[in-house]
Amino acid sequence: MWRRVASLSSLISSKRSSTLNQAAYSFKFFESFTTETPTQGKDGRFFKGKTPFITFVLGGPGSGKGTQCEKIVENFGFTHLSAGDLLRREIISNTEYGAKILDTIKEGKIVPSEVTVKLIRKEMESSDNYKFLIDGFPRSEENRIAFERITEADPDIVLFFDCPEEEMVKRVLNRNQGRVDDNIDTIRKRLKIFESLNLPVVNYYSKRGKLYTINAVGTADEIFEQVRPVFAAHEEFST
Ligand SMILES: Nc1ncnc2c1ncn2[C@@H]1O[C@H](COP(=O)(O)OP(=O)(O)O)[C@@H](O)[C@H]1O
Ligand SMILES: Nc1ccn([C@H]2C[C@H](O)[C@@H](COP(=O)(O)OP(=O)(O)O)O2)c(=O)n1
Numbered sequence: 693m694w695r696r697v698a699s700l701s702s703l704i705s706s707k708r709s710s711t712l713n714q715a716a717y718s719f720k721f722f723e724s725f726t727t728e729t730p731t732q733g734k735d736g737r738f739f740k741g742k743t744p745f746i747t748f749v750l751g752g753p754g755s756g757k758g759t760q761c762e763k764i765v766e767n768f769g770f771t772h773l774s775a776g777d778l779l780r781r782e783i784i785s786n787t788e789y790g791a792k793i794l795d796t797i798k799e800g801k802i803v804p805s806e807v808t809v810k811l812i813r814k815e816m817e818s819s820d821n822y823k824f825l826i827d828g829f830p831r832s833e834e835n836r837i838a839f840e841r842i843t844e845a846d847p848d849i850v851l852f853f854d855c856p857e858e859e860m861v862k863r864v865l866n867r868n869q870g871r872v873d874d875n876i877d878t879i880r881k882r883l884k885i886f887e888s889l890n891l892p893v894v895n896y897y898s899k900r901g902k903l904y905t906i907n908a909v910g911t912a913d914e915i916f917e918q919v920r921p922v923f924a925a926h927e928e929f930s931t
């Protein structure tokens with residue numbers, strides 16, 4: 693599996709310049725969203741005195757991140773923050789940036805990191821919990837670096853749901869949630885972005901010994917039996 697990640701990572705150099713140009717272009721739209729300065733110290737002050745326990749949940753579109761997050765919430769008392777849901781909420785609320793976020797998501801592209809990190813941070817700040825599942829984030833090295841810079845926090849655990857592309861496509865096309873990005877054209881684009889931008893993040897956490905790779909094929913319950921021991925090892929999470 694890691695050979696596959698490495699070979700996919702090597703595709704990045706050829707794609708990187710066009711992807712970065714795209715990112716720079718779309719970033720202009722969001723510039724005024726990005727004026728916040730870091731407020732959290734490493735002592736986790738804004739988490740009401742408790743050091744946050746952060747789990748990043750990674751995997752391609754349709755790999756089952758959201759489904760497994762629900763089970764982790766039920767069993768281990770985490771607060772689930774889905775980056776995609778937070779962005780979709782901005783679209784529905786018709787905020788100043790909603791239309792730009794919608795365009796970006798329709799195109800299968802990634803919203804500028806400062807926008808997404810600001811939404812995640814706001815949720816973390818207003819939560820009474822200290823255990824967070826951050827689902828669908830970071831989707832790029834840029835996302836990862838922005839999170840570190842803005843929150844000064846690091847994940848404790850990174851879950852990666854490893855799923856074959858044809859299975860992801862099948863699941864997304866059957867998802868039936870009325871999402872603008874759940875169509876075959878956008879899925880193809882999202883899978884390309886996933887390979888070029890998300891797999892380097894997976895690789896990064898693997899090298900740092902934080903990655904738990906889960907085989908995402910099987911029933912949701914079977915998959916959860918691989919996830920359970922990751923959290924069960926932390927006694928404090930038993931609810
Ligand atoms: N293990 C599984 N087997 C088959 N279908 C699944 C499985 N896990 C989730 N699904 C379904 O696949 C679709 C995508 O799952 P979801 O949890 O939304 O994935 P993600 O958040 O990674 O995009 C949903 O319709 C979900 O009900
Ligand atoms: N960190 C993130 C997460 C999601 N997005 C955007 C781009 C993604 O294609 C959409 C949907 O993300 P979401 O995590 O809900 O998608 P899946 O659950 O993987 O199907 O949101 C983003 O720009 N940055």
Ligand SMILES: [Mg+2]
Nearest residue numbers: 757758776828
């Ligand atoms: Mg999801």
